[in-house]
Amino acid sequence: MHVIVVGAGQVGSNIAASLADTHDVVVIDTDGERVDALTYDIDVLAIEGDGAALDTLREASVSEADLLIASTDDDETNVVVCGTAKVESDAFTIARVKRPQYLETWEHAVDAGNEALGVDFMVCSDLLAARTMVEVMGVPTAQDVKSFADGLCRMAEFKIPAKSAVAGETVSEADRFPGLTFAAVIRGEEVVVPRGDTVLEPEDDLVVIGRPDEVEAFGAALAPDQTNPEEVVIFGGSEIGYQAARLFTEQGLSPRLVERDPDRARWLAEQLPSVTVMQHDASDQEFLERENVGSADVVIAALETDQGNLLATLLAKRLGADRTAAVVDNGEFTDLFEAVGVDVAISPRRVTAEEITRFTRTRYAETVSIIEDDRAEIVELEVDRDSEVVGRRVADLARDLPESVVIGSITRDGELLIPRGETTIEAGDHLVVFVEEPDVDAVTAAL
Amino acid sequence: MIPLVSDGGTDWDLRVDWRASLAVVGSVLQYLSATLVLPLTVAVIYGRDVVTFALAALCTLLVGLALGRLDDEPEIGNREGFLIVAATWLAVSVVGTVPYLLAAHGIPGLLAPTSPGSALADPVDALFESMSGFTTTGATVLADISFDTHSHAIMLWRQLTQWLGGMGIVVLAVAILPELSVGGAQLMDAEAPGVGIEKLTPRIAETARVLWLVYLAFTVAEILLLYGLHLAGFAPEMGAYNAVAHGLTTLPTGGFSPEADSIAAFSAVVQWVVIPFMVVAGTNFALFWHVVSGEPRRLFADAEFRGYLGIMAVLTAVLTGLLFTGTAPVLDLGGATQGVAENSLRQAAFQVVSIVTTTGYATSDFVQWDTSGQYLLLFAMFVGGSGGSTGGAVKIVRWLVILKVVRRELFTTVHPDAVRPIRLGGTVIDERAIHGITGFTLAYVLIFFVATALVIVDAGRVGESLTLFEGAGGVAATLGNVGPAFGGLGPFGNYAALPATSRLLMVFLMWIGRLEIIPVLVLLTDAYWRS
Numbered sequence: 001m002h003v004i005v006v007g008a009g010q011v012g013s014n015i016a017a018s019l020a021d022t023h024d025v026v027v028i029d030t031d032g033e034r035v036d037a038l039t040y041d042i043d044v045l046a047i048e049g050d051g052a053a054l055d056t057l058r059e060a061s062v063s064e065a066d067l068l069i070a071s072t073d074d075d076e077t078n079v080v081v082c083g084t085a086k087v088e089s090d091a092f093t094i095a096r097v098k099r100p101q102y103l104e105t106w107e108h109a110v111d112a113g114n115e116a117l118g119v120d121f122m123v124c125s126d127l128l129a130a131r132t133m134v135e136v137m138g139v140p141t142a143q144d145v146k147s148f149a150d151g152l153c154r155m156a157e158f159k160i161p162a163k164s165a166v167a168g169e170t171v172s173e174a175d176r177f178p179g180l181t182f183a184a185v186i187r188g189e190e191v192v193v194p195r196g197d198t199v200l201e202p203e204d205d206l207v208v209i210g211r212p213d214e215v216e217a218f219g220a221a222l223a224p225d226q227t228n229p230e231e232v233v234i235f236g237g238s239e240i241g242y243q244a245a246r247l248f249t250e251q252g253l254s255p256r257l258v259e260r261d262p263d264r265a266r267w268l269a270e271q272l273p274s275v276t277v278m279q280h281d282a283s284d285q286e287f288l289e290r291e292n293v294g295s296a297d298v299v300i301a302a303l304e305t306d307q308g309n310l311l312a313t314l315l316a317k318r319l320g321a322d323r324t325a326a327v328v329d330n331g332e333f334t335d336l337f338e339a340v341g342v343d344v345a346i347s348p349r350r351v352t353a354e355e356i357t358r359f360t361r362t363r364y365a366e367t368v369s370i371i372e373d374d375r376a377e378i379v380e381l382e383v384d385r386d387s388e389v390v391g392r393r394v395a396d397l398a399r400d401l402p403e404s405v406v407i408g409s410i411t412r413d414g415e416l417l418i419p420r421g422e423t424t425i426e427a428g429d430h431l432v433v434f435v436e437e438p439d440v441d442a443v444t445a446a447l
Numbered sequence: 448m449i450p451l452v453s454d455g456g457t458d459w460d461l462r463v464d465w466r467a468s469l470a471v472v473g474s475v476l477q478y479l480s481a482t483l484v485l486p487l488t489v490a491v492i493y494g495r496d497v498v499t500f501a502l503a504a505l506c507t508l509l510v511g512l513a514l515g516r517l518d519d520e521p522e523i524g525n526r527e528g529f530l531i532v533a534a535t536w537l538a539v540s541v542v543g544t545v546p547y548l549l550a551a552h553g554i555p556g557l558l559a560p561t562s563p564g565s566a567l568a569d570p571v572d573a574l575f576e577s578m579s580g581f582t583t584t585g586a587t588v589l590a591d592i593s594f595d596t597h598s599h600a601i602m603l604w605r606q607l608t609q610w611l612g613g614m615g616i617v618v619l620a621v622a623i624l625p626e627l628s629v630g631g632a633q634l635m636d637a638e639a640p641g642v643g644i645e646k647l648t649p650r651i652a653e654t655a656r657v658l659w660l661v662y663l664a665f666t667v668a669e670i671l672l673l674y675g676l677h678l679a680g681f682a683p684e685m686g687a688y689n690a691v692a693h694g695l696t697t698l699p700t701g702g703f704s705p706e707a708d709s710i711a712a713f714s715a716v717v718q719w720v721v722i723p724f725m726v727v728a729g730t731n732f733a734l735f736w737h738v739v740s741g742e743p744r745r746l747f748a749d750a751e752f753r754g755y756l757g758i759m760a761v762l763t764a765v766l767t768g769l770l771f772t773g774t775a776p777v778l779d780l781g782g783a784t785q786g787v788a789e790n791s792l793r794q795a796a797f798q799v800v801s802i803v804t805t806t807g808y809a810t811s812d813f814v815q816w817d818t819s820g821q822y823l824l825l826f827a828m829f830v831g832g833s834g835g836s837t838g839g840a841v842k843i844v845r846w847l848v849i850l851k852v853v854r855r856e857l858f859t860t861v862h863p864d865a866v867r868p869i870r871l872g873g874t875v876i877d878e879r880a881i882h883g884i885t886g887f888t889l890a891y892v893l894i895f896f897v898a899t900a901l902v903i904v905d906a907g908r909v910g911e912s913l914t915l916f917e918g919a920g921g922v923a924a925t926l927g928n929v930g931p932a933f934g935g936l937g938p939f940g941n942y943a944a945l946p947a948t949s950r951l952l953m954v955f956l957m958w959i960g961r962l963e964i965i966p967v968l969v970l971l972t973d974a975y976w977r978s
Contacts, residue, residue: 262866269866270875278864287864 002026002065003360004091005044006051006081007072008034010331011096011125014353015069017042019360026060052080054087065091069356075099083118094359095119096352100127100243123355129348130243130302133325136344137229137298138251140219140323143205143344146369147212148380148432152416153409154212155183155369155378155432156219162202164222172196177218179418180210183406183434184376191376191436193404207371209378209408209432211416229297233321234258235282235312237268240327240348241302245275256291258282282312285319294320301326306333313342376436378408379443385427395421404436405443463976467521468530471627472538473514475620479539480507485607486546489688490600496550496561500600503546510542523630526975529966532617532637536581536958539616543577544570546604550597562597566590571947571954578954580608581616582961583837585702585807585930586921588943588950592707599688602705606695612961613699613837614662614732615639622655631655637966640834640842645733661735662698662837669724670694673717681716689713697721700728700838702807702930709938710797710808711780718793718810722800729755729804729832750872751833751844758830758843759803766795766823774817780939781811802827805839807930809938821916821933828923839928839960841891845884848876852885883965890964891926898922898956905949913945921945925953926960 001023005016008029016027016038025044028051029035035046049056051070062068068091070078075097082093095117097103102117103124109116135145144157160167166174171182171194185192186205192198200206208218232248234241237259248255249272256276259265265279280287282303293299299316301309306329313324325344328334337345354370369378383389389397394407398421410417411430417423425431435443483504490496523531544567551568553560567573572588579586594602611619617638621631631651647654674690676682685693689705696703706712710721727735730752737745746752773785775794784791794811801808802824813824830846832838848869855867868875899915899922906913913934920932921942931938942950959967969975 258864259866265866266868270868273870273873276862277866278862279866280864291862291864 001067002061003067003069004028004057004060004062004065004085006068006070007078007096008038008046009071009073010349011353011356012069012071013038013042014331014350015071015356015360016044018353018357020044026065028056028060052077052084054084057081057085058088062089062091065089067092067094067360069094069096071096071352071356075102079117079119082120086118092120093118094121094123094356096123096125096356098124098126098239100124100239103127121359123352123359125348125352126239127243128355129327129346129351130240130247132351133240133300133327133344133346134244134247134251136346137232137300137323137325139216141223142219143338144369144371145215146378148209148369148378148409148411148430151212152411152414153209153380153432154215155207155209155408156215157186157371158206158208158219158222160200160202160204160206161223164202166200166206166222167202169200170196171198171200174200176221177210177214179214179416180208180218181406181408181418183207183209183378183408184371186371186375191404193406207376207378207434209406209434210418229253229323231296232256232298232300233291233293233296233316235299235301235309235316236303236327237261237264237277238302238304238327241300242268242271244300244302245272249274256296283308283315285315288315288319296321297323299324303327306330310337310340310342314340317341371434376404376434377440378432378434379440381431381433383425383427383429383431387427389425390427392425393421394419394423394425397425401443402436402439404434404439406434408432408434461976463526463530464518464522464524465530466517467523468527468534469514470516470518470521471523471527471531471620471624472534473511473517474624474626475535475616476507476511476514476538476542478511478620478623479542479611479616480504480511482607482611483507483546483604486600486604489603490598493599495598496546496600498558499546499549499561500604502549502558506545507542510538514538521626523627523633525633528630528633528637529969529975532634532962533958533967533970535617535620536612536962539611540574540578540581540954540958543581543604543608544573546601547573547576550601562601565596566941566943569947571950572943575942575950575954576605577608578957579925579930580605580701580703581612582928582957583609583612583696583699583701583805583839584925584928584957584960585609585696586925586932586936586953586957587703587930587941590941590943592705594705599705603688603692603695605703606692606701606705609699609701609703610666610695613701613728614659618655619659622652622659625652628652638962640832640836640838640963645835647733647736657736658732661732661739665724665727665735666694666698669697669720672720676716676720682714684713685717693721697724697806697808698728698837700725700804700806700832700836700928702801704808707939708780709810711810711812715789715793718797721808722797725800725804725806725808726756726759728806729800729836729838731833731835732837733835748872751847754847755803755833755843759799762799762803762823762827763792763796766799766820767792769817769820769823770795774820775811775813776815778812778815780809781813784811798824799827802929803830803838804832804836805927805929807924807938809931812937812939814933814937814940818916825916825920825923825933828920828927828929831927841888841927844871845888847871848881848884849888852881887963887965890968894956894959894964895919895922895926898926898952901952902945902949905946905952909946911944911946921953922956926956928957928960 003023003025005012006028008027016025020042027044027046032048035048038046068085070081078095082095106116106122139145142156146155182194184207232255234257245255245257254274258278260281269277299321301312303309309326313326317324323343326342328345328347331347331350334345407419409432487500490500547567550562551565566589575588615638617634621627670690673685677685692705734746770784770791775784777783797810831840831842834842834844851869899919903918917934921936924932
């Protein structure tokens with residue numbers, strides 16, 4: 001596939017890197033230094049120029065392109081790039097935007113059956129980051145959460161706390177949840193496919209797939225002192241903070257939102273009737289104590305700077321907040337944040353890059369989730385009527401597939417089955433499969 | 448930038464173009480003269496006061512033309528709006544006295560008086576009655592309301608002044624006069640009751656026409672319904688003249704009646720029919736426009752409308768209880784209520800709706816009730832109708848906002864950093880508007896107390912007995928454009944016994960009450976005229 005990526009920032013280069021192995025990728029950026037760096041780092045053709053100019057796109061052979069991804073840091077540029085590409089090409093266009101209002105317009109047009117702005121798929125990074133954050137914070141102790149099969153099935157990644165009952169147990173001992181499959185254990189850099197005798201160690205990341213309620217119950221079992229969030233505090237009324245507050249209110253919660261700027265605070269209070277907006281500096285310890293932030297179940301920091309987010313979440317944690325999440329603008333810092341005590345660090349750029357990469361892979365799969373920096377994926381697949389796997393037992397199938405593959409769940413006629421060795425695959429089944437990155441294409445083709 | 452006015456080389460640096468303002472007032476008076484055709488027609492039918500109204504119309508037209516000559520092409524700015532509105536209401540009230548004075552005095556040597564011995568012979572009384580009419584107050588100085596003293600035409604003119612004042616003379620002018628298309632919104636803002644006008648259509652003149660059309664439609668509906676009841680035999684007293692006369696004073700929340708016994712003169716059925724029309728009159732007319740234009744849900748979704756119905760329901764329930772358990776004796780007007788469920792409910796509902804909407808009709812002589820029932824009505828005088836209605840007093844929307852401001856104060860005392868916008872039915876109220884609302888309400892209460900003190904001191908000065916309750920009631924009833932008060936100022940009493948100074952003060956109160964204080968008081972500031 002011929003892919004053009006416009007904008008070689010964190011999002012663009014991430015996407016380019018994950019597509020470069022299997023596709024012909026052309027990257028366009030206005031910054032000459034970035035272009036040079038990219039040419040040496042990954043195997044792509046990098047062009048210096050304005051992606052919104054037809055000449056530059058021609059240089060990137062836009063008329064032959066199958067896919068165009070506009071991922072600059074400027075919303076309007078991205079939309080114009082897609083529109084410009086459509087002038088001479090039938091390429092599928094993906095635009096990254098920050099402002100949800102563009103996404104709303106686009107979705108409105110798509111719902112009405114129209115094409116909008118020359119964009120075939122739009123990703124709103126701020127909304128996506130907020131949604132990810134709210135979803136992850138909804139499951140106690142989860143690092144990452146993703147829903148499959150219209151919400152019937154859920155994937156979650158948990159960090160196993162040292163004090164939890166599960167730590168030190170083998171997989172078969174810990175498997176007290178019939179509605180769950182342990183799909184993978186991520187130990188440092190290594191992905192371990194769990195067998196019955198695999199021992200779960202503290203600080204392991206455990207990926208489970210199964211019924212949403214059991215996933216939540218498992219999270220609760222890992223940390224019995226944490227419950228579903230009721231009291232939520234959000235620092236920073238940025239677009240992400242605003243969207244997160246809005247999503248929490250949609251769940252029936254009444255979060256508190258702290259914003260320093262008086263005008264912005266007023267605007268937020270007007271937009272969000274059931275949110276208590278406080279106009280104050282989120283790093284003022286006296287204020288945090290006065291407003292009893294320590295009693296919060298969930299604290300989210302979405303301030304302007306990474307430093308501010310780190311400081312505010314650590315302060316809240318120290319005051320006694322149960323779970324903290326921070327927005328990290330620079331995606332490289334996510335690990336660092338989580339290492340010093342922030343429970344979940346989310347980089348909007350990384351989330352966006354994952355979402356776009358995910359979308360490019362959905363030719364076979366319906367939903368894809370990317371685990372741990374693209375080391376593995378969870379894909380949802382429908383079994384074709386004429387597929388070779390129809391009628392075979394899971395145990396037999398597992399022998400033919402690469403070792404890293406785990407079939408997490410099967411959705412059949414709107415019901416969720418947890419696969420065991422003797423389960424037979426039928427045509428029309430939706431499988432949620434955990435698979436390590438090198439085997440992804442082979443496995444999706446085989447099924 | 449409003450250019451400094453320099454007309455005819457005067458040295459005053461007035462920032463307000465008073466010539467243009469008065470010219471607009473002149474235009475309004477010219478149109479007012481046309482409305483005198485209605486009482487003139489009645490005069491012709493009944494053969495009394497024909498010359499009076501012909502002369503009055505001529506006189507009004509001449510004054511209007513004279514004022515109109517001050518400026519051929521008046522340009523209205525922000526500031527002129529206040530002067531135009533305040534001056535218009537004063538001018539129509541003054542000109543409105545002409546038929547009363549002519550009928551009482553005649554013209555010596557030329558025209559014999561048609562209403563000799565009328566209480567309106569005194570210019571102060573005539574002005575009181577005229578201002579009470581146009582401002583839809585309904586307070587009267589007439590001790591003797593009968594067709595023996597005053598002609599049918601005079602009494603109809605009295606009713607008509609209320610109908611003209613109801614939806615607003617300036618709103619009517621904006622609807623008719625093309626030169627008011629620019630600045631018309633400013634004028635309507637200054638005149639309209641409530642927090643501000645809602646532009647229903649892109650053109651302000653169209654909005655003004657819509658409001659008047661809704662108003663006219665309800666008026667015609669009530670007249671037809673009342674006359675229909677008469678024809679069907681349910682309302683023997685409600686002939687064509689009375690149906691028109693009461694239709695003209697219900698929708699403007701006026702309260703004048705050519706019957707000495709007000710609505711008590713009519714059957715229970717008529718009383719029940721008048722109640723919903725008073726409720727309509729106290730509702731924001733823009734809501735009816737939404738109903739007509741296909742959004743009926745907006746009526747009951749409106750926070751103010753719900754609050755309006757709610758407060759009237761609560762007051763009616765309490766008063767029904769009081770009347771049923773015997774707060775009122777058996778009355779000539781109003782009958783027995785103790786233990787009579789229908790009459791208790793009817794008297795309670797009618798009086799509460801009449802006072803809350805500031806109409807001022809009565810079906811029971813409530814001055815004879817126990818103080819509990821009377822006090823309830825004094826309280827109701829401060830409630831008022833809805834913003835954008837024809838009602839007076841403080842208005843529901845303001846009280847709702849003030850209650851929410853108090854609640855916000857309580858919350859921010861505990862959480863000093865909390866940012867809490869005030870919302871009304873989901874819409875955020877601008878902080879400037881909230882300042883306007885609290886400022887107005889404070890001014891209203893302050894003026895009420897000061898004026899009450901003045902009226903009571905004034906009564907003492909001439910050695911008349913006026914209780915605190917009567918004085919406070921009279922001030923609340925005129926400032927709030929309600930009409931009847933308590934004691935001697937009750938629904939079947941009159942204001943004639945008050946000293947002339949007090950009556951003039953009340954003329955002022957009715958004037959500023961109708962225009963909601965600020966547009967008039969701003970004229971008294973130096974900053975308005977200069978810097």
